Amino acid sequence: MELTIFNLFGIIALVVLSYLMLSVAYLFVMALASRFYRPEEKLTVKPFRKMAVFIPAYKEDAVILNVAEKALAQNYPSDLMEVIVVADQLRLETLQKLKRLDITLIEVSFEQSTKSKALREALKQCKDRYFDIAVVLDADNVMAPDFLLNIHDAFDRGASIAQGRRVAKNMNTPTAVMDAWSEEVNNSMFSAGQRVLGLSSRLAGSGMAFDFQLFNSVMASVNAIGGFDKELELKLIRMGYTVEYLAEAIVYDEKVSDTRVLTRQRSRWIAAQYHYARHYFPMACLELLTKGKLDFFNKAFQMVLPPRMILPLALFFLSLLFLLSGKWETALLSSTFLCLNFIAYVVATPSYMLNTRLITSMKVIPMAMLRLLPALFKLGEANKKFIHTPHTSTH
Numbered sequence: 001m002e003l004t005i006f007n008l009f010g011i012i013a014l015v016v017l018s019y020l021m022l023s024v025a026y027l028f029v030m031a032l033a034s035r036f037y038r039p040e041e042k043l044t045v046k047p048f049r050k051m052a053v054f055i056p057a058y059k060e061d062a063v064i065l066n067v068a069e070k071a072l073a074q075n076y077p078s079d080l081m082e083v084i085v086v087a088d089q090l091r092l093e094t095l096q097k098l099k100r101l102d103i104t105l106i107e108v109s110f111e112q113s114t115k116s117k118a119l120r121e122a123l124k125q126c127k128d129r130y131f132d133i134a135v136v137l138d139a140d141n142v143m144a145p146d147f148l149l150n151i152h153d154a155f156d157r158g159a160s161i162a163q164g165r166r167v168a169k170n171m172n173t174p175t176a177v178m179d180a181w182s183e184e185v186n187n188s189m190f191s192a193g194q195r196v197l198g199l200s201s202r203l204a205g206s207g208m209a210f211d212f213q214l215f216n217s218v219m220a221s222v223n224a225i226g227g228f229d230k231e232l233e234l235k236l237i238r239m240g241y242t243v244e245y246l247a248e249a250i251v252y253d254e255k256v257s258d259t260r261v262l263t264r265q266r267s268r269w270i271a272a273q274y275h276y277a278r279h280y281f282p283m284a285c286l287e288l289l290t291k292g293k294l295d296f297f298n299k300a301f302q303m304v305l306p307p308r309m310i311l312p313l314a315l316f317f318l319s320l321l322f323l324l325s326g327k328w329e330t331a332l333l334s335s336t337f338l339c340l341n342f343i344a345y346v347v348a349t350p351s352y353m354l355n356t357r358l359i360t361s362m363k364v365i366p367m368a369m370l371r372l373l374p375a376l377f378k379l380g381e382a383n384k385k386f387i388h389t390p391h392t393s394t395h
Contacts, residue, residue, distance in 0.1 A: 030193035037192035049132035060139035150249035164207035164249035201245035227272020277303035
């Protein structure tokens with residue numbers, strides 16, 4: 001009986017190792033491909049398109065005024081852009097200040113607030129106005145001055161959906177540095193690398209642009225509590241659309257400064273990821289075989305990848321397990337993929353971040369991992385309620 005149990009655990013360990021190795025191989029290929037990414041040549045086609053810039057703001061009194069003011073300062077014809085702030089539970093004094101700006105203010109109130117509800121209500125109230133492009137920001141996002149111009153150029157080249165490059169607004173703590181690094185790795189692996197290989201970029205939840213009518217029609221069926229961008233991404237790619245990536249279209253995004261907040265945020269993301277994995281991955285496998293939908297399968301496959309913070313930890317413990325049980329060759333194989341995992345992260349890191357500051361900030365990783373592990377057992381709860389990430393940086 002003991003031998004049988006031992007063999008069962010050995011088989012399970014090998015299955016888990018195979019899954020982790022496949023994940024590492026996927027990330028390494030995407031990281032390597034990202035090094036060949038080059039922005040497309042810009043066009044100067046007129047006339048300019050009319051844009052609606054949606055900024056859902058849930059309890060974001062500390063940053064929304066600054067973000068709205070910055071949004072109005074775009075190098076884009078002011079008569080062809082409209083900044084639309086969706087105010088959910090903002091204080092009265094904040095609302096009064098926003099009303100003095102040249103923006104459209106839409107006040108909403110929900111029993112359970114979500115970003116998808118706020119956007120649907122904003123679209124409903126804009127149904128009598130004409131727009132060509134819908135741009136979606138978070139309430140902490142600041143667009144680079146030429147962001148909308150870059151979006152315009154991408155749509156002139158034929159894009160229907162485009163994702164800009166989210167870059168850290170702040171790196172004031174080691175946790176914020178790690179969060180900024182994680183964002184750039186995502187830009188490389190899940191945006192630039194994907195496009196080099198002819199696949200769709202990720203949608204990051206903000207800094208996104210859509211053909212307005214397409215966005216309006218798809219959002220009607222998006223009811224996500226968490227991870228609305230993942231649901232939107234999977235729906236659009238299943239319909240046959242391609243998500244472009246615009247590394248030159250920069251939007252500054254506030255990074256989490258505290259490991260506790262980081263853990264809550266990541267648990268929300270992981271919960272959303274596995275929620276959509278259960279729903280879409282079997283469907284994507286079937287449609288790959290019957291309809292050849294490789295792009296859709298690729299996106300669904302990303303939903304079953306292990307969290308990047310957990311992946312090297314799992315490989316380390318598996319290597320140790322195989323080593324202690326005397327399986328030297330398997331331990332070497334596991335260790336090799338652990339090293340390959342770290343190499344993939346280095347390759348995906350932009351040169352400006354490869355410095356001692358990044359290395360020093362890695363001291364927060366063990367604590368973040370320890371806090372994230374218990375959260376993995378509560379993923380079902382995390383996806384049943386909206387988890388708000390507070391923002392304070394206006395720098």
